[in-house]
Amino acid sequence: MSTRAEAAQGLRLVSPTFLYVLVMLAAPLAMVAAFSFWTQDYLIIDRTPTLDNYRAALGEPIYRTLLLRSVAISLTVTVVTVLLAFPVAYFVAFRVKRQQALWLFLITVPFWTSYLLRVFLWKVILGYNGVLNATLMGMGFTDAPLTFLLYNANAVVITLAHAWAPFAILPIFVALARIDRSLLEAAEDLGDGPFRRFTRITLPLAMPGVVAATLIVLIPTMGDYITPRLVGGTEGLMIANMIQIQFGQANNAPLGAALAVTAMVVIGTISAGIFLIGKRLGGRLT
Amino acid sequence: MTRLSSNWLAVYAIIYMIFLYAPVVLLPLFAFNDATIIALPLSGFTTAWFEQLWGNQTLRTAAINSLIVAISSAVIATLLGAFAARAAARYSFPGKTGIIGLIMLPLVLPEIIVAVALLVALSQLGLSLALWTVVVGHVLICTPFAVAILSSAFRGLDRELEEASFDLGESRWGTFRRVTFPLVLPGVISSLLICFTISLDEFIIAFFLTGTDVTLPVYIWSQLRFPARLPSVMALGTILLVLSILFLVLGEWMRRRAARRQGQDAAAGGAMTGVA
Amino acid sequence: MNETNGSAPMIELEKTVKRFGTFTALHGIDATVQEGEFFSLLGPSGCGKTTLLRLIAGFENPTSGSIRIAGHDMRGIPANKRPTNMVFQSYAIFPHLNVAQNVGYGLKRRHLSRREMAREVGEALEMVDMAGYERRAAHELSGGQRQRVALARALVMRPKVVLLDEPLSALDKKLREQMQRELRDLQRSIGITFVLVTHDQEEALIMSDRIAVMFEGRIAQMATPEELYRRPASRRVASFIGVMNFLPARATGETQTGLVVQIESLGEVVLPSHTIPAGLRVDDIREVGIRPEMLTVIFDDAPGPRHSFEGQVSGNSYYGDMTYYDVVLPGSERTVTISMRNTANRAVVRPGNPVRVGWSAESILLFRQED
Numbered sequence A: 001m002s003t004r005a006e007a008a009q010g011l012r013l014v015s016p017t018f019l020y021v022l023v024m025l026a027a028p029l030a031m032v033a034a035f036s037f038w039t040q041d042y043l044i045i046d047r048t049p050t051l052d053n054y055r056a057a058l059g060e061p062i063y064r065t066l067l068l069r070s071v072a073i074s075l076t077v078t079v080v081t082v083l084l085a086f087p088v089a090y091f092v093a094f095r096v097k098r099q100q101a102l103w104l105f106l107i108t109v110p111f112w113t114s115y116l117l118r119v120f121l122w123k124v125i126l127g128y129n130g131v132l133n134a135t136l137m138g139m140g141f142t143d144a145p146l147t148f149l150l151y152n153a154n155a156v157v158i159t160l161a162h163a164w165a166p167f168a169i170l171p172i173f174v175a176l177a178r179i180d181r182s183l184l185e186a187a188e189d190l191g192d193g194p195f196r197r198f199t200r201i202t203l204p205l206a207m208p209g210v211v212a213a214t215l216i217v218l219i220p221t222m223g224d225y226i227t228p229r230l231v232g233g234t235e236g237l238m239i240a241n242m243i244q245i246q247f248g249q250a251n252n253a254p255l256g257a258a259l260a261v262t263a264m265v266v267i268g269t270i271s272a273g274i275f276l277i278g279k280r281l282g283g284r285l286t
Numbered sequence B: 001m002t003r004l005s006s007n008w009l010a011v012y013a014i015i016y017m018i019f020l021y022a023p024v025v026l027l028p029l030f031a032f033n034d035a036t037i038i039a040l041p042l043s044g045f046t047t048a049w050f051e052q053l054w055g056n057q058t059l060r061t062a063a064i065n066s067l068i069v070a071i072s073s074a075v076i077a078t079l080l081g082a083f084a085a086r087a088a089a090r091y092s093f094p095g096k097t098g099i100i101g102l103i104m105l106p107l108v109l110p111e112i113i114v115a116v117a118l119l120v121a122l123s124q125l126g127l128s129l130a131l132w133t134v135v136v137g138h139v140l141i142c143t144p145f146a147v148a149i150l151s152s153a154f155r156g157l158d159r160e161l162e163e164a165s166f167d168l169g170e171s172r173w174g175t176f177r178r179v180t181f182p183l184v185l186p187g188v189i190s191s192l193l194i195c196f197t198i199s200l201d202e203f204i205i206a207f208f209l210t211g212t213d214v215t216l217p218v219y220i221w222s223q224l225r226f227p228a229r230l231p232s233v234m235a236l237g238t239i240l241l242v243l244s245i246l247f248l249v250l251g252e253w254m255r256r257r258a259a260r261r262q263g264q265d266a267a268a269g270g271a272m273t274g275v276a
Numbered sequence C: 001m002n003e004t005n006g007s008a009p010m011i012e013l014e015k016t017v018k019r020f021g022t023f024t025a026l027h028g029i030d031a032t033v034q035e036g037e038f039f040s041l042l043g044p045s046g047c048g049k050t051t052l053l054r055l056i057a058g059f060e061n062p063t064s065g066s067i068r069i070a071g072h073d074m075r076g077i078p079a080n081k082r083p084t085n086m087v088f089q090s091y092a093i094f095p096h097l098n099v100a101q102n103v104g105y106g107l108k109r110r111h112l113s114r115r116e117m118a119r120e121v122g123e124a125l126e127m128v129d130m131a132g133y134e135r136r137a138a139h140e141l142s143g144g145q146r147q148r149v150a151l152a153r154a155l156v157m158r159p160k161v162v163l164l165d166e167p168l169s170a171l172d173k174k175l176r177e178q179m180q181r182e183l184r185d186l187q188r189s190i191g192i193t194f195v196l197v198t199h200d201q202e203e204a205l206i207m208s209d210r211i212a213v214m215f216e217g218r219i220a221q222m223a224t225p226e227e228l229y230r231r232p233a234s235r236r237v238a239s240f241i242g243v244m245n246f247l248p249a250r251a252t253g254e255t256q257t258g259l260v261v262q263i264e265s266l267g268e269v270v271l272p273s274h275t276i277p278a279g280l281r282v283d284d285i286r287e288v289g290i291r292p293e294m295l296t297v298i299f300d301d302a303p304g305p306r307h308s309f310e311g312q313v314s315g316n317s318y319y320g321d322m323t324y325y326d327v328v329l330p331g332s333e334r335t336v337t338i339s340m341r342n343t344a345n346r347a348v349v350r351p352g353n354p355v356r357v358g359w360s361a362e363s364i365l366l367f368r369q370e371d
């Protein structure tokens, strides 16, 4: 088969899936973008292009606060999740010898519990009469229930760090597992101690995995709205909650669209920055 | 690093696993707990909450809706995933990175964005929300998983095997039937199971796109507001968890069988590793 | 040497060109393989051997030129309709089928009875010395066994041509040598045409009736193993097949018995007419070649060959049965390689010692082609 015929065959094969994504994802996303420049009054859509929605999204304090808070919470969640996950990935990649598949499986199991219930159960764990407080008081660590656990940004961070754990561990594990062990031995042979070897060889080579983990956690976190609703209280609400409100009760889809686009642009820019920094740090990214 | 830090690492990993499993362990505990309040200490053993589920008509309808959505989504996503994975694993064509990238995009796109985009599109087209609109959304988010799982199945399929079949006089269709399909079948089943599980558990898209026919997660969401209903929600969650794990073990077993058949290292990571 | 002389041509390639995009993998191949011949395509990696084999098998179509098999033009005939069967480099043993199912794979379409099928499969396995392995799973086979099953799977189809793409390269040295002998003997006994691709010159020499040496998509020389070794057509073929010493030289005149050639360090010599390749332009001679085994160290004062020179050993490599010496030529910095069989009462000459080296005019090679 010639290269031309191969290309044609490949395109033919991919076309059903490509068409589906084009019609069901790309086109609707483009529509959202278009919507964000329109206005809505009850059920009537006015298609005169305007920047009013963006002016509101970026100018009005409530939206700006939610946006900034979402970015801050997402970044915190991402950093916490990746930092917590790295040692586990390292442990499974380098210390677990025969049971690697089992460990990986066990890491993914909690992810398959109903997401709603997982978040709800964190509420049960972190609450005033919650499991954690009951345990701490039962063991005599505290006299009164801790109140800073639930209905704030802390709760959102803890819950999301839990929700995204496998997505952070697995890419890092894959990157670490791919590292050729003889490279580590070579570094040691050339005089590096464990710490220097880690910072000069292991970490740079694991960088693609770390960057992948960061992006996989960061982007969807920005759009989460169950967790803030259930455990965030009012000071833990995020932009996705507002988007949902605009499309729902507020009946202002164009503003919702503008908020969605703004959030995506912001998170996209941050992601691109992280990607570039990671590339610089890791030398090579796949 | 050193022995000492190695031990610390193991201790840390175990603490981390406790963190991961804390909510999962609580779920069955409260499901069998003889109390209406979801809190410690536990008061006694009961299966009453499970029995309550049985007679619940709304729940039954929601479960059937969820099954319809999950089965449809799994079949369609696996089919679409198979096309894309085969193309990606075997051929090079112009725009390949972009096309595959777009197909995999829902993996990093927040679900609320997918949901909102489809909502806008559907309302613009004047289509009303129904179960099929949920399926459309679920296919979008399941397809990347199907592509990832099936890509590794197709990549493990040595091109020379198909050529050998052709060389021995078999037709294209015969080659597909006798060589290609049997070798990727475990991957297909594994993809079906994982897509089914994802769809069954998906809430945000279902919440936005479902009309009057609710799915199980949407039903659960509506119940979370009523404290009296919580214990039976826990029971329902327990059942779903057990089913999910069952499907996953089955899916993983299939994946490994596929790898073994193709002579690969079966232990080289789970299905989720392929996604990452 | 060539027992197939006079039989019909089995594969005829005429001006066969293959391009991949802008890259030309084969520049107009002309070759004929006779029925019953063991024919090898020999050349360095990337020279287009596999591509040529895949054109014959029907996995690729030629950009131009024609391929005929058993007298039929193969244009438009797909791989599954051609009278050829392939032994793949990876063996391509179907991993989900056992040995018998693998070997019987292609017979399925011939609608044989269960009994006939089992007999055919059994016979094919017998041929490759794998009788009794019918129920073995694919993953339980060793490398050598996979190779045998792949061969049986091709032979059971009773093809006119068996195509083998580096079938032995994955095996270790001992097993490879054993399989080379077995494969050749099997081919001789069943008489099916074999086309073997290899990059190993020794393998090609041992197994083939004829060899086509390929460089960069062209056939440089097509000949029997002996002719290829003794009369390489070009410097490049000469250095690819075995070891060859090259010495600058030019023609200075002609006599009734041969050609007078001035060779650096060795002096003037008359090369007998029968050693001079037809079509050689005397003015184009720039160098001559001589094989290491054609240079002999003269150990005692016994009368040696007609010509000899005094050199100094600069290094040696001991191979057990043989020793290779590097000898510096008189009045020059140039060294030549000499091989000597080690006999019971002969010591290895140490570097630094002088040696007398004998040679004869018959063993001097002239190259017909420029590279």
Ligand SMILES: Nc1ncnc2c1ncn2[C@@H]1O[C@H](COP(=O)(O)OP(=O)(O)O)[C@@H](O)[C@H]1O
Pocket (backbone or CB within 6 Å): A003, C020, C023, C025, C043, C044, C045, C046, C047, C048, C049, C050, C051, C052
């Ligand atoms: N499908 C193809 N597309 C592009 N180039 C190819 C293709 N197949 C082979 N080639 C190129 O053709 C040349 C010859 O390849 P091949 O026949 O495999 O060499 P050999 O078997 O002698 O090692 C190589 O340079 C290779 O890169």
Ligand SMILES: [Mg+2]
Pocket (backbone or CB within 6 Å): C049, C050, C051
């Ligand atoms: Mg080759």
